[in-house]
Amino acid sequence: MPLPADRKTMLESRRAMKMARSAHAFVRGNTAKFYEWLAASPAASRVPQGPAIWICGDCHLGNLGPLANEQGDVEIQIRDLDQAVIGNPAQDLIRLGLSLATAARGSDLPGVVTARMMEEMVDGYGAALRDPDQDDPGVEPELVRSVKRRALGRRWKHLAKERLDAVEPRLPLGKRFWALDPDERVALQSLFEDGDVARLILSLDRKGKERSVRLVDAAYWMKGCSSLGSLRFAAIVGLDTGKGKSEYALMDLKEAVEPIAPAYRGARLPKDQGERVVTAAKALSPYLGSRMMPVQMLDRSLVLRELAPQDLKIEVEQFSQGQAIKAARYLAFVVAKAHARQLDASSRKAWGEALDADRRGLIDAPSWLWESVVSLAGSHEAGYLEHCRRYALAA
Structure with a gap:
């Protein structure tokens, strides 16, 4: 059953409006362009082919957050699997890196912070590959601690007030x-x-x-x-x-x-x-x-x-420099745990070694990751400005 014409038109207008709010919103809502521009980026041929596992496919910052299980325990996990496929886990790393880099630019942080974020991402991801059953040995960022505290204290009444504007059902x-x-x-x-x-x-x-x-x-x-x-x-x-x-x-x-995300x-x-x-x-x-x-x-x-009342997304209004670097490590650790639980020890070791093999450039992160994020950041910035121009004219 297709959507009614008036509803479809209204949804398309609303989507364009939401994507015009910020460059970060544009990155989040434009999965198709992400993969199109990734395939055309100079580093595309050097992105390693990781193990064939389930990947998120749309691993941006807003798709990570606290989730509750049946017992009410809370853990930061991937919270949206619409684009999930059996594919290359490197794609999740690049998508997360682009999202974090865009959030950092939106917070007016210097470019060197983005470089440090990529380094910390790879360190956090590698730590989870080595031992996915342990918590991240790094410091949990306040951004994550605060959203987890909020999640643990939430009940139905909080969900009702936020989502329904009233406690009445x-x-x-x-x-x-x-x-x-x-x-x-x-x-x-x-x-x-x-x-x-x-x-x-x-x-x-x-x-x-x-x-x-x-x-x-x-x-x-x-x-x-x-x-x-x-x-x-x-x-x-x-x-x-x-x-x-x-x-x-x-x-x-x-x-x-x-899904738009490419499967193996x-x-x-x-x-x-x-x-x-x-x-x-x-x-x-x-x-x-x-x-x-x-x-x-x-x-x-x-x-x-x-x-569940505890299900929240990680929202970033403004990153401080310290928050950005810690968040990059922690969130990459979360993504790596999701990948690693599908792999045996030898496969985890081999994938970790493939990531470490290219860490010999100007920054301590794989050159394909850095160059992919830089290339995509430029493509998305240009795409965002063009989207805003078209949306403003249409409006």
Whole structure:
């Protein structure tokens, strides 16, 4: 079922507006151009071919953050797997490096800080490859500590106030939540009556009470940037005890589309896009993967996930020099843990040696990483200015 014409037009306009807000927003929302410009960069032929594993495919700063598991424990992991494929882990490193470099420039930090960030990224990534079961031996940046503290103290009421503008379990129609079409409402009602869906939701209830699941409210959700234009729904479900008492959960339904990120030739990916996203999540971000399932609705493949109150993204308004360098190491460590848990010890060692082999330039980081980030930063800056010009004229 295609999107209604008026909704599609509005989403395209909203996406253009969000990408025009800053160069960092443009990088986050422009995955297709990232891979196009990466393939054309001078360093493309020297990017090493890493082991064939699940990669994020869109590993920018905003796609990392605290996630909760079924027990309520919190860990920083990859939080968006829309672009996940079995591919080259070097692509995740370059995407993260570009995102961090753009955030540093947006914070008006000198270029030498970006060079130091690339060095720390490689050190953090290598530390996790050597021992993925241990915490990062480096200092956890305050940026990460603060978001983890916020996540650990959050409950349903906090999620409701932020996402729903009220503690009452209703979705306020307006800027973010839009009214459903009749066939969308019928499809959602049917979905939450499905036994497999109900079992997933009930399995996330840590209180272990005997409950039933019912759909309380739902709406089309205008959310994200790169995903705007695909189906996206928010749904509040009630977990009823049968004694007149209910608790609530917020569910996210997001269309899974064919990825832009290049997979290795011959990689065996699930044919169903929702199954691909969930399989990748279980490999890369087990705290998230355990709360997801692929579903079919309106002749589309979607991913259903619970939005836990502890699920947050790492937001950067302004980096200080010290925060930028520490964050680069820590976040690369997080990404490496996601990669490393898919590899045996010998494969981790071989991939680590491949990364170290090119660390002999003017900075203590692989030259292909530095040159890729520099080239992409220039391409994205030019692309961003052109996007702003076009958006301003269209507006």
